[in-house]
Amino acid sequence: MQKKYRLALSSALLLWLAWPPIPYTSVLLLVALVPLLLAAETVITGSDTRKGKKIFLLAGITFLLWNSASIYWVYNSLASAMPGYVAAMVSVIPYGLGAVLMTLAFWLYAQLRKVTTTWFSYLGLISFWIGYEYLHQEWDLCFPWMNLGNGFATTHQLVQWYEYTGVYGGTLWILVVNLLVFERIRVSKTADETTKRRLSLSLAAAAGIPVLWSLVIFGGYKERPDPANVVVVQPNIDPYNKFGDLPVAAQVETLTRLSDSVGQVNTEFFIWPETAIASYTNEEFIRTSPYFLTAQNFLQKYKNGSLLTGIESYALYDSAKTPSARYREDINKYLDAFNAAVLIENSAKVQFYHKSKLVPGVESLPFPNTLSFMKPLFEEFGGSTGGYGRQQEPSVLYAQSGIGAAPVICYESVWGDWVRKGVKKGAQFIAIVTNDGWWGNTSGKDQHFDYAKLRAIETRRWVARSANTGISGFINQRGDVVSRSKWWVATALKADINLNEDLTFYVKHGDFIALAGCFGCGVFGTMLLFCLFRRKKGV
Template sequence: MRKNYAVALSSAFLLWLAWPPMPFTSPLLLGAFVPLLFAVDNILATDLKRKGKTIFNLCLATFFIWNTSCIYWVFNSLHAIMPWYVAIVISLIPFGLAAILMTFAFWLYYRLRKVTTKWLSYAGLISFWIAYEYLHQSWDLAFPWMTLGNGFAQFHQLAQWYEWTGVYGGTLWILLSNILVLETYYAFKAADLKKGKNYFIGSMSLILVPVIVSLVIYMRYEEKSDPANVVVVQPNIDPYEKFGSIPSSQQVDHLIRLSDSIGQPNTEYFIWPETAIPAEVDEKRIRDNRDFLTVQNFLAKYKNGNVISGIESYAIYDTAKTETARFDPNSRLYFDSFNAAIQIENSAKVDFYHKSKLVPGVEQTPYSSALGFLKPAFAAFGGTTGGYGRQKEASVFYSQSGIGSAPVICYESIWGSYVADYVQKGAQFIAVVTNDGWWGNTSGKDQHLDYAKLRAIETRRWVARSANTGISAFINQRGDVVQKTKWWVPAALKQDINLNESLTFYVKHGDYIAFAGCLGSGVFLVLLVVGQFKRTKQKIPVMKGPL
């Protein structure tokens, strides 16, 4: 049994080694699951009485180690504001939740192996895994950071076909490749040269054809010329000091100085990071706000200039108009607080976008009706005790000159389908405003930047990324990082980006592979239940004669 654990845990090492921001190791994903699948087969071949429990524990250990080694930075951000032992306990939620869901996909695969053929079981494994990934981007505990298709974010030259499939195409490719590599090994081990040759050709074709297609697309892809000058600003303000310690007006002045240092007469957009305007602002009274007036005064010299900035805002209601509205006993009114983006221009027009994909715990209480008692603990991590308000769907900012931009706030940039919604509604480039300073100088900030490259490929849109402490960057339509800043330095970058109005297949059709996986998982669950019923029925002795 120890040997099986050693073999399975080598999958955890390979998966970690292949994951961003490791450079050029992504192809390891195409074989990283082979040791784990091999270990599961070894257990199936034994006479253990509790194989299911053994396989569950084996997979859980593998996936927990992989997840923890890749998103360890969650602990860093918690440890900065609470004792280490409390931070460890809370970190176990993101470390362990995805690992448990991954393990259930493999456990269901094991159950299928008991009632049906190996290849149907493989199809079930793929369906269960994709269904888990879709669940983990859709429920209140959503954290799709470790979606398998994200693994090619660093080596994006191999993922150009994501413009057709999105990241779920990468997930499907990885799982299929691992299965064929394993079956190739089994065929040659059994000295079945004919089958081994066929499997070898099949697995190599499955691996090499997408790689070749992707590289050809990458080398031949040409952007249509439709330039717009954009500036991204990195103020580099300590996230633990920006709320309260440093006056909002001082922060805005700093942002303006950086913007003005490289702005030019034809600059269309200045992009500032998440919560760059930190003072809570009443949205209905924004035109009287001092920071707003300061920004408008700055824009006076830029004829077509617009500022997209993160902002802390709120709205006041006479009644509880939204599910997240809270009651203020002093004013006897209701209100919502928002992690928002604002567009300011040289006119009275003002646009707000309220972040939709909220971070569980930090920005919203998951399943608040059941977990409301945890709100004070979540508030200690910079969230709000009642949770932020949100809007239900993406909305596009339009400039005075008609340019459509996608105001994507931080965590939202890891949802391919959500970013695609902006593009369907007219966004010609993607503006990511984020604050990755909470995580410190860890791989979290690098992974977040790498994932933005996939959004550029899926939508064929430039990404202008403004991060409070870094890494700010410009990413072109092929996913290349054209310019980027260093970590933890004040900086500003400018770039002529090409706008794009055409829609990719993925933008038009969304996560169709995920929907197929969910449908397939339903079919295989039915097959599992029916098969298990038949097995149980066969084991029941038939009673003959009088009772």
């Protein structure tokens, strides 16, 4: 095997070893791209023909292998969890597309490397990569799971400064250090001693200062006491049996029994997982639902208690008020179905939140205006596409006592920007409700749990996480796991969490690094086009 392909495989291996949930290896991310950069350099400076195609192949091998090894569980769950073959085909696209976009960002860097200075091409790579991550976070085929900054979820002690930058700060850090290591190796035989010394000092500063800064923050961070007793419940109901095979009444009975097993007189929040109430409920008439009445009867024992639970709900309209509303001939109405969270308390007041970050193919049809012709196919195969509505802005669900929780449903917990918007609106803690059982006992559930630590750091909010089965638990404001459940075990956990009303720099200002990267992407993309145009014209 040629050396450049061995280098590409080395990068894939290092990236995989550094990725959650493998513990204590995240620092490998700071050098994981160096072998690929060296492989590309041999092509750029060599006598190879069709250099662009070879670099695309090298990068494609690296990123496809890394993604496949890290998120294999996606494909493991698709075959059995998807409602139909059409939905499965659409759903698999975002996961594979991430590797393609990474490859494209690297290929653009190599093209820029050939027509401009080395350091300009490095800035271009940083911009193209951050631009790809932002695109894959915002468009209809979104899947930001593999954003580089997420890689430090298992070593959160090293990225406490995410409260200023969010995960894009981690992406920037990883890229900068990798490029400095590569540059130091590249000029080792040609540069003078002064240049090499400066590069070595720059590298030491770029790698070491963020770590030292983070450890200082971590060691000195103290939570302000403002306790609230919260209970999270893990009913451990097989996700493949919860819709239809197992009566909803039996599921609710399990949830209330587990809640009672640890509930206290002063418990203020009980949190049940995503779709815990697995019966489509008309939101307008929820107060007459037997499951709502059961929940209220349960809460009578807890004077200040509120229940935040996942629910499948729907709303009826006289006209197509939303793009996702479907006409139902049998009732002569338009129906909008939701993967929702509802807050129930000891009063008639009910608050709903509708999941916004929907899984492409499973919960939403990407590019609905362009692909509207596919809606009947999804409906015929039993898919929910065209039926799941969403809301455009996050909500805060407030208990009777005035405590505000940011409801985050499953997949949404990967979006730092979405969660921080809920916190900015007044949430004092983050409530994640999820159903990770679809993936089986794979690394998917562990990665999903680890990523929640980054949301705690970014917002300096406790995370209370309720999963249908594995992993439920509590994470404090530093990102430390205070308690967690085991996989495939029915349980309930309680904690006195500290509420927080202070806003971090990141909560106030959002993904400013991503926006700067997108601007740079435009600048360097234009520069590349201009240089290629001049070369073609022979100017």
